Amino acid sequence: MKEKRIVALDVGGTKLAAAVFEGRQMLASGRRPTLVEGGPDEVFGRIAMLLYSLLDKTGTRAGDLLCIGAGCGGPLDSETGVIYSPPNLPAWDEYPLKQKLEAQFLAPAFVENDANAAALGEHYFGAGKGYRNIFYITASTGIGSGIILDGKLYRGTNYSAGEFGHIVLARNGPRCNCGGRGCLEALASGTAIARRAQREIRRNSESTLAEIIERGGRITAREVAAAARKGDRLASEIFSDAAEYLGLGITTVIHLLNPELVIIGGGLAQTGSQLFEPVRRVVSQRAQRRLADCAQIVPAQMGVNVGVYGALAVALERTGQAG
Numbered sequence: 001m002k003e004k005r006i007v008a009l010d011v012g013g014t015k016l017a018a019a020v021f022e023g024r025q026m027l028a029s030g031r032r033p034t035l036v037e038g039g040p041d042e043v044f045g046r047i048a049m050l051l052y053s054l055l056d057k058t059g060t061r062a063g064d065l066l067c068i069g070a071g072c073g074g075p076l077d078s079e080t081g082v083i084y085s086p087p088n089l090p091a092w093d094e095y096p097l098k099q100k101l102e103a104q105f106l107a108p109a110f111v112e113n114d115a116n117a118a119a120l121g122e123h124y125f126g127a128g129k130g131y132r133n134i135f136y137i138t139a140s141t142g143i144g145s146g147i148i149l150d151g152k153l154y155r156g157t158n159y160s161a162g163e164f165g166h167i168v169l170a171r172n173g174p175r176c177n178c179g180g181r182g183c184l185e186a187l188a189s190g191t192a193i194a195r196r197a198q199r200e201i202r203r204n205s206e207s208t209l210a211e212i213i214e215r216g217g218r219i220t221a222r223e224v225a226a227a228a229r230k231g232d233r234l235a236s237e238i239f240s241d242a243a244e245y246l247g248l249g250i251t252t253v254i255h256l257l258n259p260e261l262v263i264i265g266g267g268l269a270q271t272g273s274q275l276f277e278p279v280r281r282v283v284s285q286r287a288q289r290r291l292a293d294c295a296q297i298v299p300a301q302m303g304v305n306v307g308v309y310g311a312l313a314v315a316l317e318r319t320g321q322a323g
């Protein structure tokens, strides 16, 4: 019998990515800009066009489709598939993504928070293969996480577990996008790194970052990391403070969950040893020996494909084909 196909969809704030899979083999993939300004129905129209083009390209007919797996920014209810105004899709207020997909494509759809989806993707296909207790972190403009315990995704009481970016690490720390103060995301995300550099550059005109401002450019975390690698003092201080806070956050999680593997993905992880060395050092200094010794801290492996492979993993998990 011909194996049924799975559509994997990643709904991001700037891009939509999708792929058609047969089993675990990708048959075709595509991308579109999200263009959130148009509102959810317009974005859904683009999602539908993208999926139809991939179904067409792969000769997938309605009866060949097993299900759709989708990753989307949270908060969302992963049972009902309703989205509740995520920061990257602010107009998606109580948007019934699962219902819309099912009505359009006449197949079951499963919707999961994108960090959870990425955690499952790394667990099934990437750095987390063969491990049972995994803490997955995505560190880029924001900081999110997914928790795999005893081989299963831990979603929490109302599907909101894993808000690692909003654990509070500094009592009077900087303001966070969530309205709180001193959250990890406000201390260690790419946005936090760039924001601090923009602020401190005015008092540190000898920093090479000042040239970027003089040219009329905007400082990003990538530039701070690059300047730090070249020995710029301000940039080094900002980047290593962020890495230290990330290490402290991971230390907390290691004490709480006793994972065997901590996977770090997202843009910040692309700085490699520049991030991993200080993070590992902080954990080995701060965590209890027995806990630190068994928790490896490794880079994610799925790279730019984490969105669609995460969505595929969601589909496999919900249809009982995991493992």
Ligand SMILES: [Zn+2]
Pocket: 165, 166, 176, 177, 178, 179, 180, 181, 183, 185, 186
């Ligand atoms: Zn926060």
